[in-house]
Amino acid sequence: MVFDDRPNRTMTLHLLVWRQPNGQTHGKMVPYTAEGISPDMSFLEMLDVVNEGLIRKGEEPIAFDSDCREGICGSCALVVNGRAHGPDGGTTVCQLHMRRFQNGDTIAIEPWRARAFPVIKDLVVDRSAFDRIIAAGGYTSISVGGAPDANTTLIPKDTVEAAMDAAACIACGACVAQCKNASAALFTGAKISQLALLPQGAAERRRRALRMVRQMDAEGFGSCSWEGQCEAVCPKGIKITNIAKMVREYNRAATTGETS
Amino acid sequence: MGLEYATETKPHVMAPALWEEAPDSRLEARLPSGPLEQKWDRRKFDNRLIAPANRRRHTVIVVGTGLAGASAAAALGEQGYNVLAFFIHDSPRRAHSIAAQGGINAAKNYRNDGDSVYRLFYDTIKGGDYRAREANVYRLAQLSVNIIDQCVAQGVPFAREYGGMLETRSFGGAQVERTFYARGQTGQQLLLGAYQSMMRQVQLGTVTLHPRREMLDLVVVDGQARGIVVRNLLSGQIERYAGHAVLLCTGGYGTAYYLSTNAINSNVTAAWRAHKRGAFFANPCFTQIHPTCIPVSGEHQSKLTLMSESLRNNGRIWVPKKPGDRRPPDEIPEGERDYYLERKYPSFGNLVPRDVASRNAKEVCDEGRGVGESGLAVYLDFKDDISRLGKDVIRARYGNLFEMYERITGEDPYSTPMRIYPAIHYTMGGLWVDYNLMSTIPGLFVLGEANFSDHGANRLGASALMQGLADGYFIAPYTVADYLASARLPEVSPDAEPFRAAAAVVQARIDQLLGVRGDRTAHEIHRELGRVLWDHVGMSRSDAGLRRALTEISQLRQEFWERVIVPGSPDNQNQTLEYAGRVADYLEFAEVLTLDALHRRESCGGHFREESQTPEGEALRDDDHFTYVAAWEFTGVGAPPVLHREALEFEYAHPTQRSYK
Numbered sequence A: 001m002v003f004d005d006r007p008n009r010t011m012t013l014h015l016l017v018w019r020q021p022n023g024q025t026h027g028k029m030v031p032y033t034a035e036g037i038s039p040d041m042s043f044l045e046m047l048d049v050v051n052e053g054l055i056r057k058g059e060e061p062i063a064f065d066s067d068c069r070e071g072i073c074g075s076c077a078l079v080v081n082g083r084a085h086g087p088d089g090g091t092t093v094c095q096l097h098m099r100r101f102q103n104g105d106t107i108a109i110e111p112w113r114a115r116a117f118p119v120i121k122d123l124v125v126d127r128s129a130f131d132r133i134i135a136a137g138g139y140t141s142i143s144v145g146g147a148p149d150a151n152t153t154l155i156p157k158d159t160v161e162a163a164m165d166a167a168a169c170i171a172c173g174a175c176v177a178q179c180k181n182a183s184a185a186l187f188t189g190a191k192i193s194q195l196a197l198l199p200q201g202a203a204e205r206r207r208r209a210l211r212m213v214r215q216m217d218a219e220g221f222g223s224c225s226w227e228g229q230c231e232a233v234c235p236k237g238i239k240i241t242n243i244a245k246m247v248r249e250y251n252r253a254a255t256t257g258e259t260s
Numbered sequence B: 001m002g003l004e005y006a007t008e009t010k011p012h013v014m015a016p017a018l019w020e021e022a023p024d025s026r027l028e029a030r031l032p033s034g035p036l037e038q039k040w041d042r043r044k045f046d047n048r049l050i051a052p053a054n055r056r057r058h059t060v061i062v063v064g065t066g067l068a069g070a071s072a073a074a075a076l077g078e079q080g081y082n083v084l085a086f087f088i089h090d091s092p093r094r095a096h097s098i099a100a101q102g103g104i105n106a107a108k109n110y111r112n113d114g115d116s117v118y119r120l121f122y123d124t125i126k127g128g129d130y131r132a133r134e135a136n137v138y139r140l141a142q143l144s145v146n147i148i149d150q151c152v153a154q155g156v157p158f159a160r161e162y163g164g165m166l167e168t169r170s171f172g173g174a175q176v177e178r179t180f181y182a183r184g185q186t187g188q189q190l191l192l193g194a195y196q197s198m199m200r201q202v203q204l205g206t207v208t209l210h211p212r213r214e215m216l217d218l219v220v221v222d223g224q225a226r227g228i229v230v231r232n233l234l235s236g237q238i239e240r241y242a243g244h245a246v247l248l249c250t251g252g253y254g255t256a257y258y259l260s261t262n263a264i265n266s267n268v269t270a271a272w273r274a275h276k277r278g279a280f281f282a283n284p285c286f287t288q289i290h291p292t293c294i295p296v297s298g299e300h301q302s303k304l305t306l307m308s309e310s311l312r313n314n315g316r317i318w319v320p321k322k323p324g325d326r327r328p329p330d331e332i333p334e335g336e337r338d339y340y341l342e343r344k345y346p347s348f349g350n351l352v353p354r355d356v357a358s359r360n361a362k363e364v365c366d367e368g369r370g371v372g373e374s375g376l377a378v379y380l381d382f383k384d385d386i387s388r389l390g391k392d393v394i395r396a397r398y399g400n401l402f403e404m405y406e407r408i409t410g411e412d413p414y415s416t417p418m419r420i421y422p423a424i425h426y427t428m429g430g431l432w433v434d435y436n437l438m439s440t441i442p443g444l445f446v447l448g449e450a451n452f453s454d455h456g457a458n459r460l461g462a463s464a465l466m467q468g469l470a471d472g473y474f475i476a477p478y479t480v481a482d483y484l485a486s487a488r489l490p491e492v493s494p495d496a497e498p499f500r501a502a503a504a505v506v507q508a509r510i511d512q513l514l515g516v517r518g519d520r521t522a523h524e525i526h527r528e529l530g531r532v533l534w535d536h537v538g539m540s541r542s543d544a545g546l547r548r549a550l551t552e553i554s555q556l557r558q559e560f561w562e563r564v565i566v567p568g569s570p571d572n573q574n575q576t577l578e579y580a581g582r583v584a585d586y587l588e589f590a591e592v593l594t595l596d597a598l599h600r601r602e603s604c605g606g607h608f609r610e611e612s613q614t615p616e617g618e619a620l621r622d623d624d625h626f627t628y629v630a631a632w633e634f635t636g637v638g639a640p641p642v643l644h645r646e647a648l649e650f651e652y653a654h655p656t657q658r659s660y661k
């Protein structure tokens, strides 16, 4: 029973944080002490506390992206002790809570590291490559106005559930950050799978697979070597089978002479 | 108090010093004539058109790419306009719309359970407590049907039944099952649908994205909205963009309260700066408080997390009968628990509307019967339904939510009741727009949560997503075209004087923020502002409290400009500077929010005035004096704004007092 008798302790933590003024200069790990940290705080609220202290001293706070703070917008992107989104698994770093740590722990905090995700400042990286992959074909080419009644095409429940599993991706980029090749196969595969599963996406599935995969390669992401690190850190549990599906879709398109 | 009070006051003659009355307010809503069901068709036919070959010569600036902005940008791009899209995020897909969980309403009547366009219209007007325009709401209900078709065609994976048809559920106490959903991620899937459609236009060259840009001013040339000034959030550069029309789709202002369920970068800045340039702000005091959020755990808290309303379908809300009862919930016997919603509202029980559920939670906590460490929470208990239906059924319905709750609080809701408390969630108020979604500045259109239009004093669950997409996919493309075809729009260059002047204002404000070099952070001051608003302009509002809030807000604003500290420089990414700018705007905006609440001496929807309640303590509307939209005109920071009224007429849905007994 945890009513009212929760230990009212606060923690002191030793942080090592990647600081880099901008993309043109080198960065380094800088030590900070986080004091008075409550176990009820989220990881980002802990960083807020550190930043408030820095601001009061007139120093520049640590830059990091976040917005929804409930695990759905995909903004937050930190490597905590070598693991994208931290030790919990199946969650984003904004949902990680400090009760996961012990008083006195040392925590290393780094940005996503990948050639296709250049650092902008401190822990903020440029993930616009993902938008360009979607722009290459991650949609159905239908315009507003002509859609038939939504129940015209029946879709089996299992199919739509599988599509939803793939569509749950939040484009945070943890898959790329954790992969030793910095591959974006899980991200790209998830969108290709979602639309390939649904009848609405059928008309252009080959063209889509070709174009998205080519864009992914052009952005400088590495290739997949099936180690599954991406799946292990994905906060939304996107399955590596999406990559297999992507490969099938791509090969089928390439061998049928589809042009993009 | 109560009944007599409401009929005796003459609200329009009170407190002349705090605001001024427009002598002859002729706000032109431009409602089409004719029967309700034909109004939109008539307007569409009367609208002027632009030939396909000419469209690319028209530049439309879209600010914000949430549901409203992304859908508008996609639809206008598809028609061939030259669209420039601006947003503060790194990707359009991160807009706050992504966080909507529950679902989207549509009058499809796939369930054969008595739904219709008219019923959705009626429910929305009634739910909004008769403070919305009939013509707008009817159009919204009509378009709801097209939205679902459009989204399905995009590949939005809405829930389906075994037979392959779309699944729907009842939401927020609605008596028909008209809510479509994609697990607990409906907003995400709808936004991705709109985002992907927009990205297709990016690929085709009709839409150009401008990420990480914050709109800091609207440029008005010869009385028309002709451009914007933005700060490039990476380089710090102040940039100017010209166009033929500007669409503001920048979301709501819930984060004025500091703690809310909104994403932390949500802001009123774009809307407020447009207001300062002449766009009236309507009904700012209509804010919505959501009853089922995870309670505050301490000072450090940066935002509040919503627990889906659907939980109220299977959970029972209670507090101990005795004030100050600190026993753990499982030690409080059945007979000493007060299931207060079931007791007071036997027919709706735990499913009363959001405002009623929220106010009752506050009431029991004010009586000292709140639970948890802070005493600011009530229990939402699943025990009965877990034993009735089994843990597996509950897990199948709410597994994700229960997990999220446990991650945040460290408590397991399967074995101990959840603690919940209300939080600010949505803002019905916003920039005033006419039927064509155009503000009081010609050429400035406002879409989505940023406008005030369709929800009156209270929004029904699952209706915001519907409104954002109706505005963007189906309304703006027609009305913006009509404007572009009818207005005289000489070419302007972003180097013209009005652009330079606006950029200079923006630059001066940034310099001012950096120049104070005080000792208090913007966070601290924002937190204090939030407390003032929550205490006095929150769930329950009174004349004395609101007046006190006005004093405190102006003190805080002064304190901010004397003591705020913003380190770093203006010429690269500076998140402290961005944030301080937003807080500065909230400190100005909070005043008109409070004034609006002060002037509206009735209770309606989310706005509860203690002076206007029935003998049983329920909200009491005052239709004789307040059946209007209050639209505020800016006259200067801290100066009395001018109140314009747009009278509301109800030809079809006749006002009745809501009752959930």
Ligand SMILES: Cc1cc2nc3c(=O)[nH]c(=O)nc-3n(C[C@H](O)[C@H](O)[C@H](O)COP(=O)(O)OP(=O)(O)OC[C@H]3O[C@@H](n4cnc5c(N)ncnc54)[C@H](O)[C@@H]3O)c2cc1C
Pocket: B063, B064, B065, B066, B067, B068, B069, B086, B087, B088, B089, B092, B095, B096, B097, B098, B099, B100, B101, B102, B103, B104, B186, B187, B213, B214, B215, B216, B249, B250, B251, B252, B261, B262, B263, B266, B267, B269, B270, B306, B425, B426, B447, B448, B449, B450, B461, B462, B463, B464, B465, B466, B468
């Ligand atoms: C937790 C939660 C759950 C919800 N669930 C539901 C639900 O189930 N059903 C429902 O109908 N509604 C729900 N709502 C409400 C609904 O999500 C919102 O009202 C709606 O998504 C708002 O969409 P929008 O397009 O108007 O704005 P937003 O999605 O907020 O988008 C705002 C856009 O403006 C940009 N922007 C903001 N300021 C600036 C600036 N100064 N300069 C440039 N760009 C700027 C942002 O980058 C963003 O692109 C929920 C809300 C919350 C908080």
Ligand code: FES
Pocket: A065, A066, A067, A068, A069, A070, A071, A072, A073, A074, A075, A076, A092, A093, A094, A095
């Ligand atoms: S801040 Fe949105 S997912 Fe973490």
